[in-house]
Amino acid sequence: GAVVNQLGYLPGAAKWAALPATAGDEFRVVRAGTNTVVLRGRASAARAWAPAGQAVRLADFSALTAPGDYELRVDGQASPVRIRVAPDVYAALTAATLKAFYFNRASTALEASHAGAWARPAGHPDTDVRVHASAASDKRPEGTRLSAPKGWYDAGDYNKYIVNSGITVYTLLAAYEQFPALFKAQHLNIPESGNELPDVLDEVLWNLEWMLAMQDPADGGVYHKLTNKGFDGNQMPHEARGERYVVAKGTAATLDFAAVMAHASRVFKPFEAQRPGLSARMRGAAIAAWRWAQANPQLAYKNPPDVRTGEYGDTQLDDEFAWAATELYLSTGEAAYRDALALDRQTVRVPGWGDVGGLAWMSLAQNRDKLSAADAELVTKRVRAFGDELAATWQASAYRLTMESPGDYVWGSNAHALNQALMLIQAYRIGGTRVQLDAAQSVLDYVLGRNPLGMSYVTGFGQRSPMHPHHRPSEADGVADPVPGFIVGGPNPGRQDQKNCPPYPSALPALAYIDHGCSYAANEVAINWNAPLVYVSAALQALTPA
Numbered sequence: 001g002a003v004v005n006q007l008g009y010l011p012g013a014a015k016w017a018a019l020p021a022t023a024g025d026e027f028r029v030v031r032a033g034t035n036t037v038v039l040r041g042r043a044s045a046a047r048a049w050a051p052a053g054q055a056v057r058l059a060d061f062s063a064l065t066a067p068g069d070y071e072l073r074v075d076g077q078a079s080p081v082r083i084r085v086a087p088d089v090y091a092a093l094t095a096a097t098l099k100a101f102y103f104n105r106a107s108t109a110l111e112a113s114h115a116g117a118w119a120r121p122a123g124h125p126d127t128d129v130r131v132h133a134s135a136a137s138d139k140r141p142e143g144t145r146l147s148a149p150k151g152w153y154d155a156g157d158y159n160k161y162i163v164n165s166g167i168t169v170y171t172l173l174a175a176y177e178q179f180p181a182l183f184k185a186q187h188l189n190i191p192e193s194g195n196e197l198p199d200v201l202d203e204v205l206w207n208l209e210w211m212l213a214m215q216d217p218a219d220g221g222v223y224h225k226l227t228n229k230g231f232d233g234n235q236m237p238h239e240a241r242g243e244r245y246v247v248a249k250g251t252a253a254t255l256d257f258a259a260v261m262a263h264a265s266r267v268f269k270p271f272e273a274q275r276p277g278l279s280a281r282m283r284g285a286a287i288a289a290w291r292w293a294q295a296n297p298q299l300a301y302k303n304p305p306d307v308r309t310g311e312y313g314d315t316q317l318d319d320e321f322a323w324a325a326t327e328l329y330l331s332t333g334e335a336a337y338r339d340a341l342a343l344d345r346q347t348v349r350v351p352g353w354g355d356v357g358g359l360a361w362m363s364l365a366q367n368r369d370k371l372s373a374a375d376a377e378l379v380t381k382r383v384r385a386f387g388d389e390l391a392a393t394w395q396a397s398a399y400r401l402t403m404e405s406p407g408d409y410v411w412g413s414n415a416h417a418l419n420q421a422l423m424l425i426q427a428y429r430i431g432g433t434r435v436q437l438d439a440a441q442s443v444l445d446y447v448l449g450r451n452p453l454g455m456s457y458v459t460g461f462g463q464r465s466p467m468h469p470h471h472r473p474s475e476a477d478g479v480a481d482p483v484p485g486f487i488v489g490g491p492n493p494g495r496q497d498q499k500n501c502p503p504y505p506s507a508l509p510a511l512a513y514i515d516h517g518c519s520y521a522a523n524e525v526a527i528n529w530n531a532p533l534v535y536v537s538a539a540l541q542a543l544t545p546a
């Protein structure tokens with residue numbers, strides 16, 4: 001049948017439904033539970049949409065702006081589809097997707113007063129981890145004991161990875177930086193709620209404190225990850241007691257750390273009275289990390305033979321250098337960092353854990369007042385042009401979606417879509433055009449149900465959402481509902497799951513998905529996938545004209 005955003009639409013937003021090719025020509029919107037027609041329209045002609053190997057028609061009901069509950073009725077379609085229009089349709093989503101980070105906290109018990117049915121004992125204290133052979137140094141030989149508690153579990157597994165933490169923390173802090181009013185008004189019911197910081201900053205500090213402990217004070221280098229040697233079984237955190245290690249320092253981890261700490265030092269600067277010395281400490285940590293990376297520019301991480309947890313390996317490090325240089329320049333104003341950035345040689349791309357160049361452009365766009373007139377103009381031009389490209393893809397798409405190419409449907413495709421939206425929003429914010437905002441909205445609609453599977457990919461949200469994410473606590477806690485507020489990776493024709501997992505119903509890019517705990521390639525959760533959902537849902541609320 002017809003599919004829409006299952007949470008609904010902001011009054012002023014663009015509103016699209018996708019209809020089967022067999023749908024009739026006319027659609028009507030009626031007040032829920034009545035036959036009172038408030039809008040009539042004609043569906044677009046059927047067009048083939050390659051990612052799902054099927055033809056689709058579209059209904060544009062953007063003219064429906066009055067808040068309320070409605071039904072979309074389409075000629076030739078038996079069941080009507082519920083539609084909500086309201087200014088607060090995404091408020092609970094933004095809060096829950098941020099609260100999900102709290103649910104993934106390491107080293108602490110989740111109390112029922114904050115976690116409800118998903119309360120659990122503390123796991124992974126990480127106060128006594130060993131230096132792995134790959135990370136050994138003179139002052140810290142193999143086997144040295146370190147303390148690096150807190151942080152978030154990366155995903156469905158219980159390990160902590162600096163590279164993936166980097167983009168995640170940045171995205172959350174950027175959301176706060178760009179839309180502070182929304183986050184200051186938020187009450188997440190986390191242990192720190194009600195203290196002198198906005199909840200989002202308290203939550204991010206949980207991970208930043210861990211990250212700071214991952215830097216070797218002797219040389220500024222940063223360990224790539226803190227993990228077990230192999231993945232844990234399907235156990236609760238407190239039952240997973242495998243030996244923990246810090247593994248190899250690496251250039252990508254150290255540069256991502258430098259970028260995040262430099263950025264965080266700016267975000268926390270106004271909170272000097274509440275957190276004395278924190279901003280300066282982060283800035284110092286960023287500078288020390290940068291120096292280490294200058295001396296070790298090519299240490300691409302690879303798992304040592306005895307370490308089998310997530311690799312987050314990346315050999316292309318230009319973008320990490322550019323991002324770190326950008327953040328250090330914006331935090332210190334020092335010309336050396338601006339020169340290292342080599343702005344004119346960087347292209348704008350959709351960010352991801354292994355390609356962080358887009359984050360540099362995002363910070364530059366936000367801080368054009370700190371750039372020379374020529375650089376500010378270049379940033380404006382490039383970021384807008386990239387937004388125009390994505391918006392043109394959206395306009396030409398039979399599904400009205402930026403996810404048009406097979407390469408978009410990677411492991412974590414839902415987050416790739418959201419990061420496209422994030423870049424569209426950067427363009428819109430610096431004098432871009434309305435189509436960029438509308439294209440970003442369509443991405444949110446896609447992950448919340450306007451997709452060929454009719455799935456809202458966020459646990460606990462929408463009429464049909466994942467019940468069996470690859471997330472150890474959700475699988476092992478004995479609670480029927482998964483931990484709420486997590487977006488799953490989504491369709492991934494690569495289907496890199498284990499052989500004994502059930503087959504996917506389809507291998508087509510936008511259909512290659514299965515709601516099964518076995519499927520880490522399509523149904524895992526991850527911190528770097530939730531962060532752009534927090535960002536995009538907040539941005540659309542803040543930016544969509546009423």
Ligand code: G3I
Nearest residue numbers: 154155156157309310311312410411412494520524525526
């Ligand atoms: O870069 C290539 C691209 O050139 C090629 O066209 C494409 C075709 O398949 O593949 C691209 O590489 C992919 C890579 O991600 C970059 O996107 C790999 O196929 C794909 O297997 C790889 O997936 C990563 C996965 O770990 C396996 O390493 C995911 O991005 C990454 O999100 C995921 O992260 C895991 C952690 O390791 C462990 N914790 C859970 C987390 C989420 O599943």
Ligand code: 9MR
Nearest residue numbers: 155156157231232309310470518520524
């Ligand atoms: O749970 C792990 C998940 O976080 C990773 O994304 C995935 C791929 O690296 O691996 C999962 O762990 C599985 C491991 O690779 C093989 N044995 C079974 C583990 C749980 O399904």
